[in-house]
Amino acid sequence: MLTDLSSCDYTPKKELENRIGRLKEGMAEKGIDYAIVLQNVDLFYFTGSLQKSYLVVPVEGDPLFLVEKNIERATAESPLDQISVARDKDVRGIILEKGIRGKAGMELDVLPVTMFRRWKTILDIEDAEDVSGIIRDLRSVKSEYEISQLKKSGEICEHVFAFAEGFIKEGMRELDIDAALNAEGRRKGHQGFLRMRGLNQEMMNIYVTHGRSGAIVSGADVPISGTGITHAISQGSSFNQIMPGVPVVVDYGGGYNGYITDETRAYVAGEMKEPFLRGYQAAREIIEETGRGGWAKAGTNAAELFNRALKIAKREGLAEHFMGYGRSRVGFIGHGLGLEINELPVITPRHEIPLKEGMVFAFEPKFIFPGEGSIGIEVDYIVRKDSLERITGTPIDIVYV
Amino acid sequence: MLTDLSSCDYTPKKELENRIGRLKEGMAEKGIDYAIVLQNVDLFYFTGSLQKSYLVVPVEGDPLFLVEKNIERATAESPLDQISVARDKDVRGIILEKGIRGKAGMELDVLPVTMFRRWKTILDIEDAEDVSGIIRDLRSVKSEYEISQLKKSGEICEHVFAFAEGFIKEGMRELDIDAALNAEGRRKGHQGFLRMRGLNQEMMNIYVTHGRSGAIVSGADVPISGTGITHAISQGSSFNQIMPGVPVVVDYGGGYNGYITDETRAYVAGEMKEPFLRGYQAAREIIEETGRGGWAKAGTNAAELFNRALKIAKREGLAEHFMGYGRSRVGFIGHGLGLEINELPVITPRHEIPLKEGMVFAFEPKFIFPGEGSIGIEVDYIVRKDSLERITGTPIDIVYV
Structure with missing residues (x-):
């Protein structure tokens, strides 16, 4: 729908699968059970879309691409399956429902303290590992x-x-x-x-x-x-x-x-x-x-x-x-x-x-x-x-x- | 020295004193003993300069404007007294020397977790209060x-x-x-x-x-x-x-x-x-x-x-x-x-x-x-x-x- 306005390529699905696969390898090496990607550039890298969204990558199983806004654009741009969420707090329930648990990883090199604290509350975790080194290496x-x-x-x-x-x-x-x-x-x-x-x-x-x-x-x-x-x-x-x-x-x-x-x-x-x-x-x-x-x-x-x-x-x-x-x-x-x-x-x-x-x-x-x-x-x-x-x-x- | 190249006004000294004074009032209300300002825009707001630097504001006494790079520009741009430092780690010694201690405040709305952890180690503190609300209000x-x-x-x-x-x-x-x-x-x-x-x-x-x-x-x-x-x-x-x-x-x-x-x-x-x-x-x-x-x-x-x-x-x-x-x-x-x-x-x-x-x-x-x-x-x-x-x-x- 946006092709004539934007003209750029959509990121191919194989690319994204490969990137997410390499992220999982890095997580496995560090004993991280799931990663939550929040920075917009990393989100674009792993999903092909830069909407307001949250990407949850469990070390085993399919990633969850949770989109707050704009879901129509995310659908057009990303070949990943999407789940519509109204707010960040909704992420917790979805993670639980999918049985994702254990040690979390987040982009601690860019995530501000206030936002990190909010996510620790949402996820009910005490701390998180830094996945930014893994992401920067694979990127x-x-x-x-x-x-x-x-x-x-x-x-x-x-x-x-x-x-x-x-x-x-x-x-x-x-x-x-x-x-x-x-x-x-x-x-x-x-x-x-x-x-x-x-x-x-x-x-x-x-x-x-x-x-x-x-x-x-x-x-x-x-x-x-x-x-x-x-x-x-x-x-x-x-x-x-x-x-x-x-x-x-x-x-x-x-x-x-x-x-x-x-x-x-x-x-x-x-x-x-x-x-x-x-x-x-x-x-x-x-x-x-x-x-x-x-x-x-x-x-x-x-x-x-x-x-x-x-x-x-x-x-x-x-x-x-x-x-x-x-x-x-x-x-x-x-x-x-x-x-x-x-x-x-x-x-x-x-x-x-x-x-x-x-x-x-x-x-x-x-x-x-x-x-x-x-x-x-x-x-x-x-x-x-x-x-x-x-x-x-x-x-x-x-x-x- | 830069006047013909840049043409903008330097921030008047009275402005900066007033802003720092208001920051101290906000800190006093919240029981914060000293603030460390690290974000570049806040640094510009309080010092008139946007060089690589650290601003320490004790709730009582003069602010310390610690400049890593470029000190010549900071000197030209800011009416505050400057102290040249080689790296962030040097801040600790200067703070101790000036007798600054107690509850620290930092811009937790923008400070990434990794950087916050580094500063907690440098300052040998367990946590810090968020001064971003005070700063955003006074700005x-x-x-x-x-x-x-x-x-x-x-x-x-x-x-x-x-x-x-x-x-x-x-x-x-x-x-x-x-x-x-x-x-x-x-x-x-x-x-x-x-x-x-x-x-x-x-x-x-x-x-x-x-x-x-x-x-x-x-x-x-x-x-x-x-x-x-x-x-x-x-x-x-x-x-x-x-x-x-x-x-x-x-x-x-x-x-x-x-x-x-x-x-x-x-x-x-x-x-x-x-x-x-x-x-x-x-x-x-x-x-x-x-x-x-x-x-x-x-x-x-x-x-x-x-x-x-x-x-x-x-x-x-x-x-x-x-x-x-x-x-x-x-x-x-x-x-x-x-x-x-x-x-x-x-x-x-x-x-x-x-x-x-x-x-x-x-x-x-x-x-x-x-x-x-x-x-x-x-x-x-x-x-x-x-x-x-x-x-x-x-x-x-x-x-x-």
Whole structure:
């Protein structure tokens, strides 16, 4: 019924069965008897629908998809059987009736204390195990269906970066570029906003930074955050005007059917000045080295990607500018992508974990020069058996405008 | 240092002192010895800065503003004294050193369980009281400074609605209007996104709905949500094309220096058809009745605003379409505005509370006709001693395009 209005694919039933099956395996390992999924993104992941609802997954037996509002949409969107409920309290009776009991699991990384207490009362339980680790782990490995959605998200990125090439001009404000590029992505079918998991985790859809605005960091855990136009947001594009010779760094997030891509390119009016040219060349070399000869692939230690990048930064004499400066340096060069922008894996020397086939991550070598500005490139990779595959086809060259 | 990049006012010191003073009064009433503020919006409210930080407010004595990152920005933005900390764990030692002890208060409505447990360990406490009710109550009454910021936010709304008048045309997609209006607001200085408090609370910056897309509701607690273009977001503008005679309902949220305004207007190509004309006239009458003769003002029972509106809807034979239809009806006609879009007061028959001078709320009589579409008007009011004052000057007439 909504197809002509929305156009996105419905999540296939096999996908959902597979995801729920993997959740049950994780629960069984931890001795959890049933999980209650309440966060909207996790609900979408397991049901294909993002209505007001509650998903109960017993470690054995069929999941219960309990929908409060809007049941018509949930029915259209999700192949799972639905049970209509009037309120959260009704969940208890249904669980009892189905004979579900034992140790409960909930998403304790996002569930607020007040809501947790309410659910403990509803379920008449004393405590619950945290299932968020299991969910985040299984969500970090994408199916071919999910990769197809990520590629459509990447097409929006490609379109926006191609548009930027003809649009960005000297004298514009960062904000003008932000507004126009965002609008262009939206017209192309961008979902409207990006999601980040956790309290205080907020994202702009686009960051246009230029010169000193790109070297001023915020409280956010990102290498380049921009200043924004208010202390109440404290990140994003500003009123700063584009000057020749200094790069305009565009960090844009595609969003299609929930799936997020996240890439960065640099544009410059006239000839690019130092230290940005040197920074750009190092970033480019890091990306080329990462993709070279298929050394990075399923099984590769994620920390090795960071360490090789740092080695190049050091060789180019840019170590102190790599991924930030001083206390504002971030400890990662990449982050997982999916329905949220801070998924696993994190590409950092602190996580010595093997990349798994189907993981998808943004990889963003960036250099910050205090008081002067910043430069960097960001591309998205799919971890394949024998290589890393790029999601978009947008070249990583500097674009002269 | 950031003034030319950001342009917004810094929060005056007197404001912050007043807010912290009121927080302490609320804490004293509840026997809370110290509060730890962790949510970013509350941090901005009490410190004027939204960096990565922790605010400790003892019921007696000076607040401790502990900043992890970025301390330079926090120093520029906040008149409060700052203490630099390297990590959350450092808070414990500083609290002990200052002799702060006793019953702790935290924002349990938003604090996730995992983070709460971490803080209980850091502070070596067994439990904490919920201070979110105190904070939400005191935030619901705006100072004249806050009202000045809300008025600037309203100016962005006014600008966007004026732009819409010349832009909206038959044949466009909802999404085209969404993209262009959002871009226009951003260029005018819109902060970039709107905030909503709580888990799963998500907002688009703009909703453009038309015909049947306006009559399909989502899981969100709003009368008109639109379908969006993906089940993963499930609200907002769609690919639906504008036809003559059927209203384009534009619900737009201004955002300036954190402060949100939220208004709705209707545009129509050609002559507006029934049942929309009847719905529009009822919505208009409700707004005129609400502003008539200064009966609604500080001290008025908020429920009375809802009840008078419902009476008009009934008289016009539109009761079953008022604020939704069937199970998807929402139970309110207005909601508080401020740094978040779901602030207090809620204008509903369920809350018999007197409006307080300085409260600000959106008031949105809307009518939903299943399968056909929806129509409504939304204006923002400041509660004054003797009246309700409108925030924007945008007329509530239908705009014929």
